Amino acid sequence: MSTTAEILEETASTTAEGPAKPVTIGAEAYISEDYARAERDKLWTKVWQQVGRVEEIPQVGNYLTYDILDESIVVVRTTPDTIRAYYNVCSHRGRRLVDTPDGAKNACGWKTSFVCGFHGWKFNLEGQCTHVRELADWQGELTPERTRLSEIKVDTWGGWVWINLDPHCEPLRDYLEPAASMLDPFELQNMRCRWRKWVAFDCNWKVALEAFNEIYHVDVTHPEFLQFGEFRGWAKAQGKHSNIGYDAPKNLEENKAKLRLGAGADTRISTAQMQVYTWEQVNTNTTRTLVDAALRLADELPEGTPPEKVLKHWLDSARSADVARGVVWPTVDPAHVGKSGTAWQIFPNFQIGHAVNNALCYSARPAGYDPNKCIFEVAVYELFPKGAEPKTEWEYTPVGDPRWLSVLPQDFSNMAAVQRGMKSRGFRGTQPNPYREGAIANLHRNLAQYMGTGQPRRLK
Ligand code: FES
Ligand SMILES: [Fe+2]
Numbered sequence: 001m002s003t004t005a006e007i008l009e010e011t012a013s014t015t016a017e018g019p020a021k022p023v024t025i026g027a028e029a030y031i032s033e034d035y036a037r038a039e040r041d042k043l044w045t046k047v048w049q050q051v052g053r054v055e056e057i058p059q060v061g062n063y064l065t066y067d068i069l070d071e072s073i074v075v076v077r078t079t080p081d082t083i084r085a086y087y088n089v090c091s092h093r094g095r096r097l098v099d100t101p102d103g104a105k106n107a108c109g110w111k112t113s114f115v116c117g118f119h120g121w122k123f124n125l126e127g128q129c130t131h132v133r134e135l136a137d138w139q140g141e142l143t144p145e146r147t148r149l150s151e152i153k154v155d156t157w158g159g160w161v162w163i164n165l166d167p168h169c170e171p172l173r174d175y176l177e178p179a180a181s182m183l184d185p186f187e188l189q190n191m192r193c194r195w196r197k198w199v200a201f202d203c204n205w206k207v208a209l210e211a212f213n214e215i216y217h218v219d220v221t222h223p224e225f226l227q228f229g230e231f232r233g234w235a236k237a238q239g240k241h242s243n244i245g246y247d248a249p250k251n252l253e254e255n256k257a258k259l260r261l262g263a264g265a266d267t268r269i270s271t272a273q274m275q276v277y278t279w280e281q282v283n284t285n286t287t288r289t290l291v292d293a294a295l296r297l298a299d300e301l302p303e304g305t306p307p308e309k310v311l312k313h314w315l316d317s318a319r320s321a322d323v324a325r326g327v328v329w330p331t332v333d334p335a336h337v338g339k340s341g342t343a344w345q346i347f348p349n350f351q352i353g354h355a356v357n358n359a360l361c362y363s364a365r366p367a368g369y370d371p372n373k374c375i376f377e378v379a380v381y382e383l384f385p386k387g388a389e390p391k392t393e394w395e396y397t398p399v400g401d402p403r404w405l406s407v408l409p410q411d412f413s414n415m416a417a418v419q420r421g422m423k424s425r426g427f428r429g430t431q432p433n434p435y436r437e438g439a440i441a442n443l444h445r446n447l448a449q450y451m452g453t454g455q456p457r458r459l460k
Pocket of ligand 2: 212
């Protein structure tokens with residue numbers, strides 16, 4: 001019988017000796033209402049959560065809100081260099097200070113102070129109460145400590161604002177490692193949103209995220225991609241976090257990043273076809289510049305150009321086309337690009353799918369204490385010329401809305417079906433592929449530590 005530490009060790013990650021050992025994960029974490037309630041105190045009040053972008057609050061007085069379960073948080077820029085975060089509640093009788101819409105959409109705006117709509121108590125950006133009507137009635141006992149807003153931890157990384165409800169939490173940077181150091185070269189803070197949409201799913205937040213944290217599903221859920229090559233992927237535990245990426249053919253190591261060639265005899269043509277399909281049917285993981293550069297490949301390179309030359313030419317050509325319009329991609333060592341993979345799962349509920357010039361991010365969180373409901377957000381980023389960044393808003397886009405195009409709805413089609421299936425008495429627990437779906441096992445290993453529940457079990 002192995003000890004928990006041994007099980008953790010051998011199920012944690014793929015090593016030189018081979019993939020991690022297989023585990024099974026009980027369905028409780030996905031379907032139990034008690035578990036969903038326990039997540040509030042054991043998980044959501046302990047972890048760093050991404051709540052928005054720094055560029056959403058550029059000026060002193062700009063604020064945004066973030067709601068999770070019963071909590072609402074206000075994040076506000078108080079000086080050009082300082083952001084602070086408060087519980088969104090008036091200290092008088094508990095009215096929510098800034099009204100927030102239902103669902104994922106933030107309230108955001110600009111204020112010089114926050115005035116409560118019930119009795120008019122007023123708070124400055126530093127959270128101090130600056131006006132109480134008929135203050136003398138409290139006979140001097142209403143001290144600044146009793147009236148100020150309750151503050152919470154806030155920090156920034158990657159261009160995102162992060163909050164943590166635990167006053168004793170570790171610093172954000174420490175929490176994010178090694179993801180932060182691996183992703184820093186991609187300069188995500190310079191990217192801006194091209195579109196962002198949110199949707200409510202009839203599934204647990206983990207089911208929604210786990211539809212995207214592995215590449216194992218691509219051949220079957222997205223069969224149209226098979227015409228462009230093989231989509232085989234690895235997964236690695238990275239402490240609390242994980243990353244995933246493509247396996248590359250031995251002679252084309254560079255082809256394991258997100259910006260990769262199509263397959264077949266003529267990669268000039270298949271890359272262009274894959275780029276156009278991706279642009280038109282997913283509208284992410286690429287940019288107009290990359291699509292156009294791929295479409296030029298057949299004119300610019302002779303037939304029979306070896307794949308590694310096609311890849312280099314395509315990326316160089318797109319990079320210079322972007323430079324010409326004032327968009328400079330960071331230079332990242334190809335070995336580092338390969339090692340960083342295609343996406344990082346930041347514990348517990350944020351995925352960054354990074355590339356040198358664009359990113360696709362997913363986040364999921366519970367919608368109340370019903371384990372069968374969640375809010376899911378998709379945001380697509382890229383580099384823009386200064387001053388030409390589009391203004392975007394969170395668009396509520398329900399399942400079935402044609403604005404999701406054709407590929408993401410294929411992923412969505414599994415969500416409620418998995419949630420329903422896992423409730424069956426005949427379901428014996430999730431059995432993720434130890435090599436390709438290791439991010440699922442790692443999420444549950446870390447979750448179990450926060451929740452104080454049993455670890456994923458070895459299959460045998
Ligand atoms: S509850 Fe806010 S002023 Fe009374
Ligand atoms: Fe998918």
